[in-house]
Amino acid sequence: MIPDALFFAVVDRGKAGGLLHWARDKGVAGGTIFAGEGTNPSPILNFLGVSEVHKEVLMLGVTRELSQQLFTAMKDEFKMDKRYKGIAFVVPFRQWLPQAPAIPEDYDREKPPPFVCLITIVDKGKGELIMDVARKAGARGGTIVHAHGAGVPQDIYFPLLIEPQKDMILIIESRVKAPPIQSAIFKEMHLEEANNGIVITLPVLRTIGLYQPRGDRKGGRK
Amino acid sequence: MSLLREKFSEVSRSLVPVVALVLLLCFTLVKVETDILLRFIIGSVLLLVGLAIFLLGVDLAMNPIGERMATEIATANAAYKVAILSFLLGFLVTVAEPDLLILGNQVEAASGHTVNATLIVYMVSIGVGVMIALGTFRLLRGRSYPVFMALTYGVIFVLAFLVSEEFLAVAFDASGATTGALTTPFVLALTMGLSRIKGGKTTEEDSFGMVGVMSAGPILAVMLLSIITGQEHIQGEAAAFMPAKGIIGPVLDTLPPVFVESLVALLPLSALFFLMNFSKFKMAKRELGRIIKGLIYTLIGLALFLTGVYSGFMDMGQIIGRSIAENYNWLLPILGFVMGMIVVLVEPAVHVLGQQIQDATGGRIPVKLIRITLSLGVGLAISGSMLRIMIPEVKLWFFLLPGFATAILLSFFSDPVFVGIAYDAGGVASGPMTATFVLAFAQGAAAMTPGANVLVDGFGVIAMVAMTPVLSLMILGAVFQRKTLKLQKEQHRLREEAPITVPAGQAEAFDCMMAILNRGLSQEALAIARAAGAGGATIIHGRGSGGHDMTFFNFEMLKEKEVIIWLLDARISDTIAAHLHEKLDLDGEGGGKIFLVPALAMGLLASGQALPEEDASLT
Numbered sequence: 001m002i003p004d005a006l007f008f009a010v011v012d013r014g015k016a017g018g019l020l021h022w023a024r025d026k027g028v029a030g031g032t033i034f035a036g037e038g039t040n041p042s043p044i045l046n047f048l049g050v051s052e053v054h055k056e057v058l059m060l061g062v063t064r065e066l067s068q069q070l071f072t073a074m075k076d077e078f079k080m081d082k083r084y085k086g087i088a089f090v091v092p093f094r095q096w097l098p099q100a101p102a103i104p105e106d107y108d109r110e111k112p113p114p115f116v117c118l119i120t121i122v123d124k125g126k127g128e129l130i131m132d133v134a135r136k137a138g139a140r141g142g143t144i145v146h147a148h149g150a151g152v153p154q155d156i157y158f159p160l161l162i163e164p165q166k167d168m169i170l171i172i173e174s175r176v177k178a179p180p181i182q183s184a185i186f187k188e189m190h191l192e193e194a195n196n197g198i199v200i201t202l203p204v205l206r207t208i209g210l211y212q213p214r215g216d217r218k219g220g221r222k
Numbered sequence: 223m224s225l226l227r228e229k230f231s232e233v234s235r236s237l238v239p240v241v242a243l244v245l246l247l248c249f250t251l252v253k254v255e256t257d258i259l260l261r262f263i264i265g266s267v268l269l270l271v272g273l274a275i276f277l278l279g280v281d282l283a284m285n286p287i288g289e290r291m292a293t294e295i296a297t298a299n300a301a302y303k304v305a306i307l308s309f310l311l312g313f314l315v316t317v318a319e320p321d322l323l324i325l326g327n328q329v330e331a332a333s334g335h336t337v338n339a340t341l342i343v344y345m346v347s348i349g350v351g352v353m354i355a356l357g358t359f360r361l362l363r364g365r366s367y368p369v370f371m372a373l374t375y376g377v378i379f380v381l382a383f384l385v386s387e388e389f390l391a392v393a394f395d396a397s398g399a400t401t402g403a404l405t406t407p408f409v410l411a412l413t414m415g416l417s418r419i420k421g422g423k424t425t426e427e428d429s430f431g432m433v434g435v436m437s438a439g440p441i442l443a444v445m446l447l448s449i450i451t452g453q454e455h456i457q458g459e460a461a462a463f464m465p466a467k468g469i470i471g472p473v474l475d476t477l478p479p480v481f482v483e484s485l486v487a488l489l490p491l492s493a494l495f496f497l498m499n500f501s502k503f504k505m506a507k508r509e510l511g512r513i514i515k516g517l518i519y520t521l522i523g524l525a526l527f528l529t530g531v532y533s534g535f536m537d538m539g540q541i542i543g544r545s546i547a548e549n550y551n552w553l554l555p556i557l558g559f560v561m562g563m564i565v566v567l568v569e570p571a572v573h574v575l576g577q578q579i580q581d582a583t584g585g586r587i588p589v590k591l592i593r594i595t596l597s598l599g600v601g602l603a604i605s606g607s608m609l610r611i612m613i614p615e616v617k618l619w620f621f622l623l624p625g626f627a628t629a630i631l632l633s634f635f636s637d638p639v640f641v642g643i644a645y646d647a648g649g650v651a652s653g654p655m656t657a658t659f660v661l662a663f664a665q666g667a668a669a670m671t672p673g674a675n676v677l678v679d680g681f682g683v684i685a686m687v688a689m690t691p692v693l694s695l696m697i698l699g700a701v702f703q704r705k706t707l708k709l710q711k712e713q714h715r716l717r718e719e720a721p722i723t724v725p726a727g728q729a730e731a732f733d734c735m736m737a738i739l740n741r742g743l744s745q746e747a748l749a750i751a752r753a754a755g756a757g758g759a760t761i762i763h764g765r766g767s768g769g770h771d772m773t774f775f776n777f778e779m780l781k782e783k784e785v786i787i788w789l790l791d792a793r794i795s796d797t798i799a800a801h802l803h804e805k806l807d808l809d810g811e812g813g814g815k816i817f818l819v820p821a822l823a824m825g826l827l828a829s830g831q832a833l834p835e836e837d838a839s840l841t
Binding site: 003006013017020024030031032033034035048051052053054059061091092093094095096097098119121125128129145146147148149150165166168198200201202203 | 225228418421506508509515580581584585732734736738748752758759760761762763764765766767780783785787789796799800803804815816817818819820821
């Protein structure tokens with residue numbers, strides 16, 4: 001079977017390894033883990049400068065059928081539908097292989113998915129600012145991943161490839177609530193100007209662990 | 223709360239065994255007065271709180287400052303600027319180190335005031351500055367690290383024949399005193415920053431090794447001092463041991479001077495940072511605010527930590543050492559081994575190094591494995607020191623010379639990342655806990671052992687701690703390398719082909735392409751994609767499994783991976799993916815995978831223009 005979805009899970013730092021093990025028992029071929037940071041909107045913690053929460057992102061190449069099984073198992077075994085247990089979501093990434101094109105010719109780009117994943121890539125250090133902007137526009141939480149851009153040779157004393165450090169922010173929202181968040185990020189960060197950053201929106205088929213606040217959007221985290 | 227809680231649980235996990243061991247001894251073999259026992263418990267609490275806060279401060283302040291400074295160094299446009307700045311950083315973090323001044327005073331007293339304490343402090347700081355500058359050039363120029371270190375230790379070996387055993391011990395001690403609670407985390411952060419900016423394939427191994435380079439500075443400086451001044455012997459006796467009386471009193475007496483000490487140690491670096499921020503960096507208010515908070519945490523945490531260690535642990539160490547040496551002499555090597563093993567894990571720098579290994583290798587190398595190897599090394603060091611105290615015929619160089627020689631030899635056959643970590647480990651392990659608690663234990667043991675010299679034997683302990691972890695980790699690295707080489711088989715080839723023609727006109731739809739590749743393939747992948755018409759990309763460092771994983775004494779070793787994300791014109795995404803697939807030869811097992819997904823049309827075009835109707839299709 002060609003994997004036709006990527007299953008993402010955002011969990012507390014140190015737990016992704018075990019989850020990968022668990023997933024392999026469920027029949028997943030392999031996965032990739034990278035470090036991320038969640039944020040806690042509490043003003044007190046923010047004042048103390050300790051609002052950061054260490055997270056890990058696990059990425060598994062799966063078939064859609066398998067992803068459904070994973071969701072059920074996660075709910076049963078990890079109670080992921082409860083608060084603070086982490087979140088998981090599926091993006092319909094298709095693996096590219098010579099025998100089958102990744103995106104079918106008749107793919108309908110306009111068909112709205114139930115959820116979307118907003119990926120914002122900006123210079124390092126701006127990640128928390130993005131989260132502030134996103135929260136004001138209604139986002140409930142997000143995960144910041146430290147990444148770097150492709151190297152650009154620089155004319156300085158040492159023959160170096162300077163690799164600009166970047167922050168990548170993942171925000172999962174329903175497709176109804178995502179556009180205002182995206183517009184807010186776009187406007188506040190002046191992404192219309194070159195080199196300021198970029199926002200990508202990817203379709204998400206299903207999520208678990210998105211906390212639904214009672215009084216609507218009052219903090220909450222992932 | 224999570225970050226703070228994380229630090230607390232991390233520190234308490236390493237502190238509990240130490241407290242348990244001491245309490246066990248107190249209730250069985252060693253008779254300890256109640257006030258000292260209570261003070262030890264208060265000291266433990268202070269240590270727990272202080273170290274957790276300190277580590278938080280390192281995260282918030284030391285790491286970003288180190289990274290900023292690294293950027294400044296690496297992007298300087300002239301060699302002399304690089305030299306001056308890196309020398310200055312090395313000099314400034316060392317010159318204010320309180321341990322170094324204490325050592326200077328000890329040596330001044332022991333040498334009958336022929337060697338001036340201030341002279342020692344400046345010599346050592348200059349030594350560190352020079353070594354950091356050389357190390358920076360080495361790193362940025364991309365010269366071999368094992369060769370660099372072999373040359374450095376070669377010089378040390380030659381000089382070692384010219385100085386007396388006492389000064390050999392003092393020299394290594396000076397190196398232990400320099401790699402204190404504050405300098406080591408900063409130098410680690412600086413190295414990490416330098417390696418990140420340098421980028422390329424060697425980022426991972428370049429993230430380590432500077433602490434090792436730096437600790438050679440003081441050794442060379444003190445040896446040169448001894449040769450130049452002709453100073454050979456150290457006489458005198460250590461001050462008589464007098465445990466402090468009272469429970470709260472000594473703690474409160476210790477706090478103010480320790481606070482001032484910590485402040486002084488932190489001051490030169492902070493001043494340099496603010497000066498440079500004012501003239502160059504001009505950081506955003508929020509970021510600067512974080513760093514200021516971090517510096518405050520560092521200060522408070524360090525002061526509490528050192529107060530706990532000085533007031534609660536030192537007397538306890540002396541008493542345990544004396545009592546065991548008097549009554550159960552044969553137990554010393556065993557107890558020394560256990561003590562060294564668990565005490566080293568409370569060293570602040572060990573925690574910082576662990577975090578850095580996690581960050582720099584994307585979690586590929588299990589931090590636990592490193593910690594276990596490190597503590598085995600330190601355990602052996604203390605055990606060996608005890609033997610040296612008990613048997614005067616056993617000389618310090620019996621251990622140091624073969625130990626370092628083996629380590630240097632192994633460094634050429636070891637996994638490159640481990641070489642840096644191993645050389646760093648010596649400096650990392652010889653921090654404030656070793657310099658107080660373990661040293662006090664050794665001095666106590668020496669005081670009660672006939673034929674042992676408290677001063678000479680005491681000085682050698684840190685030299686041992688600076689050597690054994692280097693050796694133990696180098697052995698681990700060599701074993702690791704053998705395993706990796708066995709597993710390495712495939713090698714890819716890059717074939718030349720005509721570039722793809724990018725269709726004319728503005729892109730209307732975008733695809734998001736994600737490639738998950740083994741580390742080392744990413745530079746090539748980026749070049750292939752760029753040649754095929756792709757734009758910029760973002761790279762994330764991670765770890766992953768692809769079927770054939772290796773295990774290492776129960777530790778699962780995941781492969782190091784890089785995740786590359788592109789946003790591509792939908793018309794050519796398929797072709798680019800095909801090119802990558804073919805040229806990187808991804809049909810083989812575990813080499814990498816490429817995924818594609820259509821990005822929704824609500825973002826912006828690659829040219830930077832917003833799509834006009836970005837919301838319409840979705841709301």
